Amino acid sequence: MFGKLHYYVEAEVVRNISETSRVNTLVLKLGQCMDIKPGQFLMVWRPSDGEIPITPSLTQEDTVCLTIEKVGFTSSRLAGLKAGEKIFLRGPYGNGFNLEYPGKYLLVGGGTGAASLTPAYLKLVEKGVQTLFLVGGRNSDNLVYVNKLRELKANIRIATDDGSLGFHGTLPEFFKEIIAESFFENVLTIGPEKMMVKIAEECHRNGIRCQVSLVRIVKCGIGFCGSCALDPVGLRVCVDGPVFNAEEILGTDFGAYMRNEAGRRVEVTL
Amino acid sequence: MFGKLHYYVEAEVVRNISETSRVNTLVLKLGQCMDIKPGQFLMVWRPSDGEIPITPSLTQEDTVCLTIEKVGFTSSRLAGLKAGEKIFLRGPYGNGFNLEYPGKYLLVGGGTGAASLTPAYLKLVEKGVQTLFLVGGRNSDNLVYVNKLRELKANIRIATDDGSLGFHGTLPEFFKEIIAESFFENVLTIGPEKMMVKIAEECHRNGIRCQVSLVRIVKCGIGFCGSCALDPVGLRVCVDGPVFNAEEILGTDFGAYMRNEAGRRVEVTL
Amino acid sequence: MHPDMKVELAGLALRSPLIVASGVLGSSTGLIKRVSENNSVGAVVTKTVTYNPRNGYENPTAVDLGFGFLNAMGLPNPGYLDYKNELAELRDKIEIPLIVSIGPSNSEEAAEMVKALNDVSDAFELNLSCPHTEKLGLEVGSDPEKVRSITASTRKYTSKPLFIKVSPNVTDVVEIARAAVEAGVDAITAINTLKSMAIDVNAMKPVLSNTYGGLSGRAIHPIAVRIVYELYEALEVPIVGCGGVYDWKDAIELILAGASAIQVGSAIAYSNDFKIFNDIEKGVNDYLVNKGFGSIKNIIGLAHKC
């Protein structure tokens, strides 16, 4: 009755799967089931290593997978955990994807995005919805979660910047070709923001409903610190998002500016 | 979800009925329904007049009656309220009577006790249980709630100390006669403690299950200030009572000692 | 009947007594603009801005306790110079008073900050009460002499309405507030958070990276009511009540205790719009109607015994 007195759900690392040199997937066993909708995120804490937001790549009762790219201190520490080690989760937070829209779904994942889109993919399959999954990376060694997606029998197409596997070029370039071939009513995308904004613009031009999952500096995760705001519209990634209909945020700081940890407006670089 | 933010239920005095020169009944309209079991009590507050425990004499959805004897400052102020004035109620508190025991019920009310027993009487009637109501007072002008009980078609017998009405003698004396005439499996009693202890002892001798409603100094009403304790057994009138099976408390301070407002053990005088 | 919800606060005319508390919108001018478009909001206090930019503390920075929240953000902000430019852009786009919260650590910083921010603000709120930030906040705000000198220095360089935000983490809050009033503040905001902490029993560690944080929300409301009541008894300046306001009853309680206006902070957690302000305003309005008051002003301080 009086809230979350455990504060965190304890989780044990069951396995650490190396996806690429920069990305690992932690398979976690939870001390307590969590009900997480596709696209919602968790705050993942390890004392003295810090806490970061992660959109899980698998959510099955008491098993959760986190696919983490080592971009800095906390993500590197978490991505390096061994079986048996404990971490602590709070959430789920945010809105998640809206999967009720009719029509086919094209999922576009860059970097760890392919992993984070997997729960949405599984949900769509369960609903009998037709999907295609585009996965991109710099080269064939940089692709995340492709084997897992194959295992899950996803209909996958691959793009690499250097052409070492699949389409030779960026995901937005590939995306253009794909939607020229066959129309999709819906796009879900997670990846570097510069990539997502291009996908979103392309969708806008083609009348495709596009949902993007945004990254901003998430601190509280519950909507009362303002750290994760998307300006100038004043939307909070942690409670109004992280998933936005692209139409709502095109023309904002999306793809251009974000706020750093001090709340200063800085350019989006990736 | 987060408790009683109104703190009190506001109630408006609809009518003030003079029962005797020392006793009045307030008919109250509540701002909010209260679900009160027979024998439970309310804390009745009026700013600057104070707050006292009262066992209601009628509890019907949003109407509650309080029958109050003017024994001191707060009770006199409350008993003197006029129609339209507001008072504030919290509760209900305490256990109330157990009316599930099989057999006939003899209700014994001294002073305002007859009034406070009325909800139990009504409940028993509703259950089709056979009852007899003994009402006592010093003289015929001192009888409380008799007209009301007649109106409610209660089976009443009266005792007055001076014989001005009904049996000539005290309630315990009358009680002895009554149970000699016809056996009752259960007794409920509210009244002066010296009277109740005599009734309880009589019940003990005769194998009658007797429930008494005890008065001690009630301050918090919720069991965490210890003010209302019955020693040496350490029972709290506000949460363990106010109703006790007489068997459990015969031989304790019941009828002999209570604690005053300072927590000092003093003799029971009435 | 439509009761008058307008209040006059140390020279600020507010269309509603409800003010967004400092910090809960971060440094986002977008959020300030968005919340200012809600008709139930009377004014906005910015995130406390400091002399130098601050990243704030590492995560975890927040704990949801159910009956309140802990936070140890660590006053993240871009610094007053940078933020001044953002506020300059924002200023013409909003229709309600913008109260700029400043967190100087000494008189010199205070002076420079208000001089720079004078043009972009309608009022200042001096925050010397953050319970978990070294050298800023409480270390200053618990010492009446420091409060007096920083307040005096701020007062010297601005003629805008000046509020001081006081902390409950002191033995005698009236003493601190009185020092500020004597040094020239126009109003008092009460209260900031209470120094607290949480330990996760499984992790066996303090949750907040800073160990200590500030308790806000429901849990502190009875403390806010007490302090507003005490200040109203002791001082003549208007008081802005803040602390655990979740619904209209909480707001009314603070107003009856003596608050002329109300700040809402934690209650915006989880809400992805700012409907909470509409709900509170409607409740306050209905209360005034039911009790037959024509204006919110009529009930300020009414709970004081006479």
Added chain:
Amino acid sequence: MHPDMKVELAGLALRSPLIVASGVLGSSTGLIKRVSENNSVGAVVTKTVTYNPRNGYENPTAVDLGFGFLNAMGLPNPGYLDYKNELAELRDKIEIPLIVSIGPSNSEEAAEMVKALNDVSDAFELNLSCPHTEKLGLEVGSDPEKVRSITASTRKYTSKPLFIKVSPNVTDVVEIARAAVEAGVDAITAINTLKSMAIDVNAMKPVLSNTYGGLSGRAIHPIAVRIVYELYEALEVPIVGCGGVYDWKDAIELILAGASAIQVGSAIAYSNDFKIFNDIEKGVNDYLVNKGFGSIKNIIGLAHKC
């Protein structure tokens, strides 16, 4: 495995770390006896006894807030001389330590009281922290020098373990506790209630007859955790954690913060037995088993960063 739940507290051997907090049993020796028969209870603190008898404040004296409670009982008690006789009778009838709480308003009262009560108590808890009683409690307990002199005087006349109960209503609780330690206390109980109030929006009046009261229960737990943690960092004496303990997690949090034992107060509200102590003890026991600790002693202060 059955973890060892026994603790040693400033010379007192407790069969369980759970102690009944002062005041919640009033002056009823019957209640003390009854609660002492619960195996999960390790010791009982009496209601604070003062030099002179006190009736306490008029009703209303308590408010249930849902997330905590307010009370302004006003230290009702029969005075130390009268109570001494009752405790003398009780003493042989209970098997666990009886900690007598005393609330002197100066050194002379303290001396006389301990001299009289020495024979009937196993330890003393010096309560200089009640937030709503004039001349007693906080008026004394917020001044390190008064705390020092009253403590010294108490210490002089008793060799029984001596606890001091500290208040959260001060700027620097460590300073107060340190003064008491220097003057000879053996352990610190933290915390007493927070000065607070409630106003009924319909009555438009403060609910408590004394206007101000003390906030206890869930709402103050994060403050208790913080203060226990601070005291543990700063001082060497054992700490008894008190404040908002409703379940085993609350208890563990305080123990990890540094408490050697735990007091339970408000959580006995509404309960017509004392099963809450059994529930907490079982939870603590299971926790120790799950985490593989052989004794409660092993986890005291474990949350402190190393």
